[in-house]
Amino acid sequence: MTTHSASTSPSAATSAPASSTAAALPLGDDALVLSHRLGEWAGHAPVLEEEVALANIALDLLGQARVLLSLVGDEDELAYLREERAFRNVQLVEQPNGDFAHTIARQLYFSTYQHLMYGQLAASDSPLAPLAAKAVKEVAYHQDHAEQWTLRLGDGTAESHERMQRGLDALWRFTGELFEPVAGLDLDREALRERWTAMVTAVIGKATLTVPEGPQSGAWTAGAGREGLHTEPFGRMLAEMQHLHRSHPGASW
């Protein structure tokens, strides 16, 4: 088994060729982790069409993750052999699925961010631009899916309205991290935040729901996920994800 510390350490981003792709690790981790969470829905979705839709989104994200992580090193070493503290994803994507409304709230917040982020990246001269140009089309569908469901649940029954609001409220404090600086990612973060806020506010309003009022980051630290500080459920998620791979050191699959 090869060591992975060199390829996964942020300090690897200091050399010239690496720095241009330094953002591949955090963005790849976002996609990898959210894909895994969505994969947990398989066989549990509320309706057959959503089995297809959630798997579709999970597959798009996994595809993005594989391209991004491969820019950094061996995709499987990165996914399966890093410890929790070496992952650079935002905390939002690692949050457990909860009920369907909770998952949709996570999707709304993240896919809106990812769509805007990839959009900016695609228009930049970053080496990630071609990937972003392809991914932005996939994520447009993810964003639409989340928006349509936010509208259905918000403006559906009293129960769905309440659940959707609860989901939006519970995840709100993880949204601030989306606008923190990411090494190697030269974005107009102010514009990103403004457009994200405008879009999310519009959807929430149309869904007859209320934009949460609390702080957009926890008391601990914003941007924590990008620094390798995660929430408790993440360790369990990784334990499950990595167990088999780690049980057979050096094996190929």
Next chain:
Amino acid sequence: MATAHRPVSTVDTARAPGTARTSDREGTAGSMETAAPRDTAAARGTAATADTADATAADRAADAKAADQAADAATLQAAFNAAVAADERIEPRDWMPDAYRSTLVRQIAQHAHSEIIGMQPEANWITRAPSLRRKAILMAKVQDEAGHGLYLYSAAETLGASRDDLLDKLHSGRQKYSSIFNYPTLTWADVGAIGWLVDGAAITNQVPLCRCSYGPYARAMVRVCKEESFHQRQGYELLLALSRGTEAQHAMAQDAVDRWWWPSLMMFGPPDAESSHSEQSMTWKIKRHSNDELRQRFVDICVPQAESLGLTLPDPDLKWNEERGQHDFGAIDWSEFWSVLKGNGPCNEQRMTQRRRAHEEGAWVREAAAAHAARHSERERATGDSERAIENSERAAEDSEREEATA
């Protein structure tokens, strides 16, 4: 029986998978199956009424006098028999015997149920797949199964069944799914064994169904079979990697094949002598080969593949019979088959519990989508004249209420 209240020659609720259905209420919800049970019943009533009107136009015989009807029925039966004999497709609007319709609904529903229950044993490994490539393949496969479920429920709908009703029958145990999914996936190699053996057996069963006499089912099966054969190759390839891998991986693969081989042979159903539905289905060309024929074909395909895999099939009696030009194989333990079928398999309870729970826990989501769609379509309809009239009268009522309040 779902079809009992439907006029026999009228049914055409066919829709392409993923497209909107015919009634307004469901149509506005896009590809979602949104309707709460009561709404569906209402929609079904509407559709049936529409179909009846449609059929009156389409089916001239319905206008004939009662005395002519017996003769017409005989003519229709003769035309149906001739079409089946000539290997023509029976389509949703064609006349068909009630028993043909109900046999198809039962078979297609069981097939659809097998697809969605079959997602469970494989989804069991999505979160533990040992490489990202394998994870993507597995997720795509489980997604395909959901897609197959959609095509098949749609095919059943062309016969007048409704998905909600069929799901109720699954959840209440009145309809079955393939017993193979009552076995557990205990290791990662089981994912490969399911792909190679279970999908392999399914393909052997299903390829002849692409020529089934009922058009929508045959066409759905063409698509299903293409994807299944892809899955089968992926399963084989997964096992090959394990078989050629470390000692532990090889042992894992052999163990999986040992556990899945016999249940896979049982997938073809009981021996011909004991198969209750076979004969009539063969006459109708819903089925084209007997259970035992298909089982033999499957064994003959698997033996050389097992050799290439470097794995052993767990049957000491398995050997080539020069005279027959086929493999002889050992006796199947049919008591296990019947026992699993009756509910005593290792996972019957678990599979049904998970299915029911997913359905029950999703009820509020489906209700919300139905409520949203209903409200949405009400708003759209409000532009119509009659709706405007109702609105005006409602506004008048509100005005008078307001007047009363201010008075």
